[in-house]
Amino acid sequence: MKTLLPSPLAPARFAPASKCWRWAALTLALAAAPAAHAQTMLDTLQTINISNTLDQQNVSGGQAALDRARALKGQLQGQAAPDTSVPAMPAAGTVPAAAPTSAAPTLPATTPTLPFSDAQAARLKSAKALLAQSKWAQARAIYEGLIADNYQQPEPHFGLALSLFALNDLTGARFELNQFVALSPESFEGPYNLGIIAVQNKEYDEALKQFTSAAALSSKATPSARRQVLEALAGEQNRRLDYAGLSATLTQALAIDPNDVSLQYRLGQAVALSGNGARALPLLYGALQNNATRAGAALLIADIYDAQKLPDRAVRELDSAAGQSLSGTDRARLLVRKAQLLQAQNQLKPAAQAAREATLADTRSASAEATLGALLAATNDLRGSLDAWKKAAQLESANASILLNLAAVQLSLGQNTEARHNAALTLKLAAVSDSATLARAAFVQGVSAYRLKDYPAAASALAGSAARQPSAETSLWLGLSHYALKAYPAAIAALSDSVRLNNTSSARLNLGAALLAAGRFAEAEPNLRSVVVEDPSNAAAWYQLGLSRKAQGKNAEAKTAFASAAKLGLAEARTELK
Structure with a gap:
């Protein structure tokens, strides 16, 4: 009997890689400022990482040099891991779960605020020194004594909050910060650091609320402090994919540092993702002038022109950026995108050439090899496609999409044992929710088993594929498998479905x-x-x-x-x- 050969599988789909930038943030701190000015109690002890999903090309948006508060050093580089956006205090130990947030207490309006006595001021200075030496338990004891003696002064509450936070007592730290907010409601440090605690406990709605409040109160803060508060708010807006809100926040940040090219780039990303690509173009063209942001900006510009149905313009922008001084990785990313744009216009040969150049620019790019493999398959160069998919699989051996496409090409070339093996690996690696990948992998597994005359295994795999994603092709091969087993009623049912x-x-x-x-x-x-x-x-x-x-x-x-x-x-x- 004549049977159909399986149709080619779709090229590999790559989930956008983790798209991140890093930012530095103020944490609970003490000030060198006089005790009478609690609203200025600001100092930096550490940094935290906030997840960002903007950079669709897996390149850090960069963090411009900030005139940070004391002790903050340098510009963070690299990428933050999702859901690790928490402050890392020097204290060791497990962070206890925080109690539900309570509203800041309302203190009697008639309660007088007494100035510190000379002795109390000396104790406060001693507590600050102990805190600076990481002697948190000793500092805590002094702050608690000061609060008992002079409750209405906000600074000891803030210092105690810092001590408790360093000792991993988030419940106590949160309580003291709420006291601080009640005593000094005009200070942004209170809600800001309540936001830090909320982030640590993954209470992201509460973090957004607190950072929004801190941003509103920080208008008179130093530029570096306000910038960092805005960065914290931006991190939470980005977590929610609120690109309109993120655009507004980054616009305020850019007003503080108008020459920060990386910030222009991030704002351009946010504006583009909020659906206003034309408005993003001036910002992104500015980012083209900086090596750190050139590749990401060029990719976004190309995407904007492509969305405007100007693919030729998009390709020219990519060529222009690729011709400048870029790392091999960045050049490869631009060439891969060029190949994809050309493929969409059915210009398969120049698309394959661009993909081949990408593999030469970055020999470690699985994306470039996969793009080349898909394009060579589309031009019926199955042997060349097989080589490209094998290289991609060597670079990313746990990538289910790559393994599936490798199996498909092997099946088309009659390498049934190899195809069956890689299809089985795909079934182990693919996400349970990815029905399309699981169905196609089971299809390849079933057809290869049929060709190897393992008809029971073929019928089982093809039935599983049909259950996940019915198709005429799958039902055809399932019918043939049942026919080979002489299970004619089952064969008739499957072929009727086909x-x-x-x-x-x-x-x-x-x-x-x-x-x-x-x-x-x-x-x-x-x-x-x-x-x-x-x-x-x-x-x-x-x-x-x-x-x-x-x-x-x-x-x-x-x-x-x-x-x-x-x-x-x-x-x-x-x-x-x-």
Whole structure:
């Protein structure tokens, strides 16, 4: 019987890599400022990482040099891991779960705020010194004593909060910060650091609320402090993919540092992702002038022009950026995007050339190899495609999409054992929620098992594929597997599904054969007759049509069908005519 070959699989899909920038943030701190100015109690002890998903090309947006508060050093580089956006205090130990946030207490308006006595001021200075030496428990004791002596002064509450935070007592730290907010409601440090605690406890709604409040209160803060508060708010807006809000926040940050190219780039990203690509272009063109942001900016510019149905302009922008001084990795990313744009215009040869250049620019780029593999398959260079997919699999051995496409090319080349192996690996690696990948992997596994004559395994795999994602092709191969097992009713059911999903002559021919094998001759005849009407040169269809008619006693009509098959060279038909 004739059967269909499997259709080519779709090229690998790459989930955007983790898209991150890093930013430095103020944490709970003490000030060198006089005790009477609690709203200025600001000092930096450490940094935290906030997850960002903007950079679609897996390149850090960069963090411009900030005139940070004391002790903050340098510009962070690299990428932050998702959900690790918490401050890392020097104290060791497990962070206890924080109690639910309570509203800041309302203190009696008539309660007087007494100035520190000389002795209290000396104790406060001592507590600050102990805190600076990381002697948190000793500092805590002094702060608690000061609060007992002079509760209305906000600074000891803030210092105690810092001590408790360093000792991993988030519940106590949060309580003291709420006291501080009640005593000094105009200070942004209180809500800001409450936001830090909320982030540490993954209470992101609360963090957004506190950072929003801190940003509103920070208008008179130093530029570096306000910038960092805005960065904290930006981190939470980005977490929610609130690109409109993020654009507004980064616009305020840019007003503080108008020459910060990396900030321009990040704002351009946010504006583009908020759906206003044209407005993003001036910002992104500015970012083209900086090596650190050139590749990411060029990719976004290309995407904007492509969305405006100007793919040629998009390709020219990529060529322009790729021709400048870039790392091999960045150049490869631009060339891969160029290849994708050309492929979308059906310019397969220049697309393949761009992909090949990408693999040369970055020999460690699985994305470049996968893009080349898909394009070579599209131009019927299966051997070249196989080599590219193998290299991609070597670079990313746990990438289910790459392994699936490698298996598909191996199946097309008749490398059934290898295809079956890689399809099995794909089934282990693919996400449970990725039905399309799981279905296609089971399909490749089933077809390769069929070709290896392991019909029970073929039927099992193909049934699993059909259950996840029904298709005419899967049902066809499932029917053939059942037919090989002589499970004719199951074969008829599967092949009927194939005809229903896509009424091809191959499906009808195989359904006719299954009906003949099951002795359902009258039902087989119309299926087979429709095949020869559609394709009079199909010798197998004429022969089977003859068999169905002969079984029904239609000898003259059977002879005519056998004669047509014999003229087409089918020896079995000549035997029937003797």
